[in-house]
Amino acid sequence: xxxxxxxxxxxxxxxSTALLQVAHNYEERGHRVRIFTARLDDRYGHGxxxxxxxxxxxxxxxxxxTDFVALMDATPGIACILVDEAQFLSKxxxxxxxxxxxxxxxxxxxxxxxxxxxxxxxxxxxxxxxxADEMDEMKxxxxxxxxxxxxxxxxxxxxxxxxxxxxxxxxxxxxxxxCGRCFRQG
Amino acid sequence: xxxxxxxxxxxxxxxSTALLQVAHNYEERGHRVRIFTARLDDRYGHGxxxxxxxxxxxxxxxxxxTDFVALMDATPGIACILVDEAQFLSKxxxxxxxxxxxxxxxxxxxxxxxxxxxxxxxxxxxxxxxxADEMDEMKxxxxxxxxxxxxxxxxxxxxxxxxxxxxxxxxxxxxxxxCGRCFRQG
Amino acid sequence: xxxxxxxxxxxxxxxSTALLQVAHNYEERGHRVRIFTARLDDRYGHGxxxxxxxxxxxxxxxxxxTDFVALMDATPGIACILVDEAQFLSKxxxxxxxxxxxxxxxxxxxxxxxxxxxxxxxxxxxxxxxxADEMDEMKxxxxxxxxxxxxxxxxxxxxxxxxxxxxxxxxxxxxxxxCGRCFRQG
Amino acid sequence: xxxxxxxxxxxxxxxSTALLQVAHNYEERGHRVRIFTARLDDRYGHGxxxxxxxxxxxxxxxxxxTDFVALMDATPGIACILVDEAQFLSKxxxxxxxxxxxxxxxxxxxxxxxxxxxxxxxxxxxxxxxxADEMDEMKxxxxxxxxxxxxxxxxxxxxxxxxxxxxxxxxxxxxxxxCGRCFRQG
Numbered sequence: 221x222x223x224x225x226x227x228x229x230x231x232x233x234x235x236s237t238a239l240l241q242v243a244h245n246y247e248e249r250g251h252r253v254r255i256f257t258a259r260l261d262d263r264y265g266h267g268x269x270x271x272x273x274x275x276x277x278x279x280x281x282x283x284x285x286t287d288f289v290a291l292m293d294a295t296p297g298i299a300c301i302l303v304d305e306a307q308f309l310s311k312x313x314x315x316x317x318x319x320x321x322x323x324x325x326x327x328x329x330x331x332x333x334x335x336x337x338x339x340x341x342x343x344x345x346x347x348x349x350x351x352a353d354e355m356d357e358m359k360x361x362x363x364x365x366x367x368x369x370x371x372x373x374x375x376x377x378x379x380x381x382x383x384x385x386x387x388x389x390x391x392x393x394x395x396x397x398x399c400g401r402c403f404r405q406g
Numbered sequence: 407x408x409x410x411x412x413x414x415x416x417x418x419x420x421x422s423t424a425l426l427q428v429a430h431n432y433e434e435r436g437h438r439v440r441i442f443t444a445r446l447d448d449r450y451g452h453g454x455x456x457x458x459x460x461x462x463x464x465x466x467x468x469x470x471x472t473d474f475v476a477l478m479d480a481t482p483g484i485a486c487i488l489v490d491e492a493q494f495l496s497k498x499x500x501x502x503x504x505x506x507x508x509x510x511x512x513x514x515x516x517x518x519x520x521x522x523x524x525x526x527x528x529x530x531x532x533x534x535x536x537x538a539d540e541m542d543e544m545k546x547x548x549x550x551x552x553x554x555x556x557x558x559x560x561x562x563x564x565x566x567x568x569x570x571x572x573x574x575x576x577x578x579x580x581x582x583x584x585c586g587r588c589f590r591q592g
Numbered sequence: 593x594x595x596x597x598x599x600x601x602x603x604x605x606x607x608s609t610a611l612l613q614v615a616h617n618y619e620e621r622g623h624r625v626r627i628f629t630a631r632l633d634d635r636y637g638h639g640x641x642x643x644x645x646x647x648x649x650x651x652x653x654x655x656x657x658t659d660f661v662a663l664m665d666a667t668p669g670i671a672c673i674l675v676d677e678a679q680f681l682s683k684x685x686x687x688x689x690x691x692x693x694x695x696x697x698x699x700x701x702x703x704x705x706x707x708x709x710x711x712x713x714x715x716x717x718x719x720x721x722x723x724a725d726e727m728d729e730m731k732x733x734x735x736x737x738x739x740x741x742x743x744x745x746x747x748x749x750x751x752x753x754x755x756x757x758x759x760x761x762x763x764x765x766x767x768x769x770x771c772g773r774c775f776r777q778g
Numbered sequence: 779x780x781x782x783x784x785x786x787x788x789x790x791x792x793x794s795t796a797l798l799q800v801a802h803n804y805e806e807r808g809h810r811v812r813i814f815t816a817r818l819d820d821r822y823g824h825g826x827x828x829x830x831x832x833x834x835x836x837x838x839x840x841x842x843x844t845d846f847v848a849l850m851d852a853t854p855g856i857a858c859i860l861v862d863e864a865q866f867l868s869k870x871x872x873x874x875x876x877x878x879x880x881x882x883x884x885x886x887x888x889x890x891x892x893x894x895x896x897x898x899x900x901x902x903x904x905x906x907x908x909x910a911d912e913m914d915e916m917k918x919x920x921x922x923x924x925x926x927x928x929x930x931x932x933x934x935x936x937x938x939x940x941x942x943x944x945x946x947x948x949x950x951x952x953x954x955x956x957c958g959r960c961f962r963q964g
Binding site for chain 4: 223224315318319321322323334335339340341345346349350351353355357367369399400401403404405
């Protein structure tokens with residue numbers, strides 16, 4: 221009966237807060253969870269999920285070498301896998317999570333972005349959007365008041381950037397969560 | 407274009423956390439919000455919205471005499487009204503929020519329970535379920551692993567209670583968020 | 593694992609079409625369903641679910657005396673109960689459907705309106721909104737292009753009617769599915 | 779205010795029926811729509827959207843050369859674009875639909891599959907899942923009673939097929955809509 225969940229949102233909607241809340245909900249009922257975030261995410265230090273409201277906790281990291289099946293084999297009794305920055309999962313990793321939900325009854329809840337600053341899918345989000353049993357959008361607003369669905373990279377003058385690497389090393393890129401109209405109008 | 411939102415959940419799903427996150431999202435973009443909670447909710451002290459993750463903030467209180475239209479007339483420039491414990495709104499108050507969304511373009515996001523320990527609607531939730539433009543369920547789990555949809559009152563021996571007042575003054579009542587099956591099986 | 597579903601919409605969204613499609617989906621896989629509609633609904637003749645696209649079929653009728661548990665006891669092997677015009681169910685009938693989903697593993701899918709022409713809940717929809725395990729909105733549009741959420745009764749001059757019986761015998765009342773703004777502006 | 783919608787489902791959930799209902803809803807209010815289906819879909823003859831309930835209508839066809847912007851420039855006054863078999867749209871075509879929604883206020887509602895028999899995204903669904911402003915799942919059931927999310931190709935003996943072309947010319951392939959568990963267990 222377990223499922224693979226994908227809870228997607230534009231940046232700064234509150235994905236990490238929601239993940240920490242779900243972990244708390246499991247744990248206060250006496251269940252154990254394992255929490256992962258992407259190794260490349262060093263905004264707040266390695267291996268940490270941080271809510272912009274304040275709470276944070278140390279978590280495990282995944283990179284392209286992480287074998288979720290092997291990890292779970294080694295620790296029976298886990299009630300749920302929680303993944304932050306799930307857009308950075310590889311395709312085989314998402315397939316693993318889907319298989320574990322359906323063949324081992326181990327649910328996974330993945331939080332992540334749908335698309336990058338050019339409106340292109342990340343590898344992890346592409347596979348999650350293909351396979352997730354339940355998809356929920358976490359909503360946040362554009363400055364114009366509409367629902368934000370896109371992540372616009374902006375330069376120092378707040379102008380839309382259209383070229384560049386999908387992920388900027390060093391994390392100096394600045395982003396705005398915008399609606400489809402503001403994204404298309406630049 | 408504004409809407410009346412109802413985000414409902416069983417107890418302890420993380421409604422207050424979500425409300426605080428949405429307030430944060432508005433405020434970090436430079437928008438002002440007004441936040442209300444029910445006067446009778448004194449779990450954490452009067453006039454406070456408290457996330458079980460830790461964050462909390464002082465907020466305004468509403469009771470059956472609160473006139474939301476008058477309050478908003480007095481403070482132009484509010485981007486959104488946020489209401490916690492919205493099941494305790496009166497029917498005319500929810501109608502006010504619906505009218506302000508549609509006639510003044512002022513969105514309201516209400517967080518609350520659907521039903522009490524007997525599976526009966528609260529007055530506020532009944533009217534929100536009737537009028538809300540968008541309804542979203544915030545999910546949490548039953549001990550059995552299914553989605554929790556009901557709020558079961560239990561006694562000191564953890565047995566289901568079926569009789570009593572809708573709201574217990576003093577707050578000694580204990581509750582478990584359970585799925586439909588566990589609720590019906592008691 | 594069965595659930596009670598409520599699929600609600602303003603008038604003329606296509607609820608009856610959707611019900612007929614779901615019945616078809618069950619039946620082409622070799623499952624049996626039982627379909628009910630309200631006895632008072634005589635728009636198309638008694639005991640008929642009619643899609644505005646053309647398809648229709650004879651179905652059973654329910655009224656306030658219908659005992660769904662007794663009916664189901666008499667016919668084992670049903671895969672699903674489908675109810676059209678579910679806003680006219682009584683509160684005990686919805687409780688029966690919820691109990692059968694959770695204690696007998698018999699799913700029920702109910703299609704109906706949320707509110708009447710005054711924005712008030714029907715008895716059946718009130719209880720479905722309280723107890724349904726899954727609620728889905730079927731969308732249709734207002735003349736202004738927004739999503740229609742309300743059912744506005746209009747007179748011969750297309751003006752909003754605000755007084756009268758919840759259900760007009762004879763069915764001469766005319767309705768428009770409108771958004772919250774058009775409803776509030778009349 | 780227009781949006782790009784993606785309503786996805788496993789096979790035989792009733793996507794074509796839903797599309798015909800939406801077209802009907804627009805047209806009975808006096809609005810004009812344009813309806814497209816994929817040229818390669820010749821299950822029921824070229825250029826036809828067919829509900830398994832019976833209704834069908836002649837519609838326009840799209841293939842990889844279709845320029846939706848040019849088509850819409852040529853016919854002002856359209857209220858909505860409806861696309862069946864939208865998984866076969868190309869990526870630039872979905873970008874066109876997203877741009878027309880946000881820059882010309884022309885909504886598009888696309889119905890299609892998420893994945894093929896190997897669990898891989900189609901080009902059109904990948905881009906719709908990336909860009910759609912609203913995504914809704916149309917539900918149907920697996921033979922085991924769970925929600926069907928996957929499309930399993932089966933051979934003459936009803937065994938799962940894992941190799942082959944994404945689309946079989948001639949349409950002799952047989953499919954079953956199954957849940958994640960039945961898909962993974964084969």
